[in-house]
Amino acid sequence: MNIIKLDAIDSTNEYLKQLISNKLHQNYTVVTANFQTNGKGQMGSTWSSEAGKNLTMSILVQDVLNNSQDMFYFNMAVALSVQEVLKSYDVSNTSIKWPNDIMSGKNKLGGILIENLIKQDGTISSIIGIGLNVNQTNFDGLPNATSVFNVLGTTIDLDDLMLKIVVKIQYYSQNLFHQKREILEKYHQNLFRIGMPSAFEDQSGNRFMAIIKNVSTDGKLIIQLEDDSFKSFGVKEIKMLL
Ligand code: BTN
Numbered sequence: 001m002n003i004i005k006l007d008a009i010d011s012t013n014e015y016l017k018q019l020i021s022n023k024l025h026q027n028y029t030v031v032t033a034n035f036q037t038n039g040k041g042q043m044g045s046t047w048s049s050e051a052g053k054n055l056t057m058s059i060l061v062q063d064v065l066n067n068s069q070d071m072f073y074f075n076m077a078v079a080l081s082v083q084e085v086l087k088s089y090d091v092s093n094t095s096i097k098w099p100n101d102i103m104s105g106k107n108k109l110g111g112i113l114i115e116n117l118i119k120q121d122g123t124i125s126s127i128i129g130i131g132l133n134v135n136q137t138n139f140d141g142l143p144n145a146t147s148v149f150n151v152l153g154t155t156i157d158l159d160d161l162m163l164k165i166v167v168k169i170q171y172y173s174q175n176l177f178h179q180k181r182e183i184l185e186k187y188h189q190n191l192f193r194i195g196m197p198s199a200f201e202d203q204s205g206n207r208f209m210a211i212i213k214n215v216s217t218d219g220k221l222i223i224q225l226e227d228d229s230f231k232s233f234g235v236k237e238i239k240m241l242l
């Protein structure tokens with residue numbers, strides 16, 4: 001495993017992208033940073049994290065996906081990997097909030113940003129960016145954020161945690177194709193607020209209550225509305241209000 005540890009960088013995802021473009025890369029190359037000056041979150045948001053306290057890492061995975069239909073399976077497998085490792089530290093009440101936020105109770109522990117680059121030969125290189133709040137204790141202005149320390153009350157070694165997550169992702173990636181049913185099943189078993197009435201907001205700002213029924217294999221959220229009809233939404237089309 002090739003691990004590159006950086007002190008400060010704009011974004012570990014961007015750094016890894018640059019490495020790929022320079023052709024200097026090995027499958028499962030891991031980049032970690034003590035601090036990111038321009039960390040990227042889902043849908044154009046920013047990801048901020050206190051220096052030296054948390055896990056900010058990117059992992060390169062190649063030769064797993066060869067078509068875009070399986071991208072959401074990969075996404076689910078990565079989220080399950082992170083959640084399963086956290087469970088092994090006895091972090092309580094973990095779940096995955098669609099599509100891939102990592103939760104403890106109703107608070108967010110971390111998030112995942114996967115960027116897929118389709119190469120000329122049709123193969124896909126994935127850059128898995130993981131931001132996990134580990135030893136940070138203060139989340140001023142972020143009422144729904146928490147950390148492993150805040151849940152467990154003990155400090156966690158960041159290198160141990162990073163290695164465990166990479167090993168788990170490697171395992172799932174190498175077994176993705178014969179574990180698709182299991183991945184889908186586990187993802188649903190661990191899905192935040194599945195089967196419970198929850199508040200949502202659509203793209204036009206309409207707020208409504210609905211029940212999460214399912215997530216399709218292409219990553220759409222399927223909810224049941226108050227009139228009992230079903231509707232499916234892509235990530236950019238709906239947000240869950242906490
Ligand atoms: C989210 O919005 O929940 C996803 C956050 C992903 C943040 C991580 S931190 C390491 C990697 N580098 C980035 O710039 N972003 C991801």
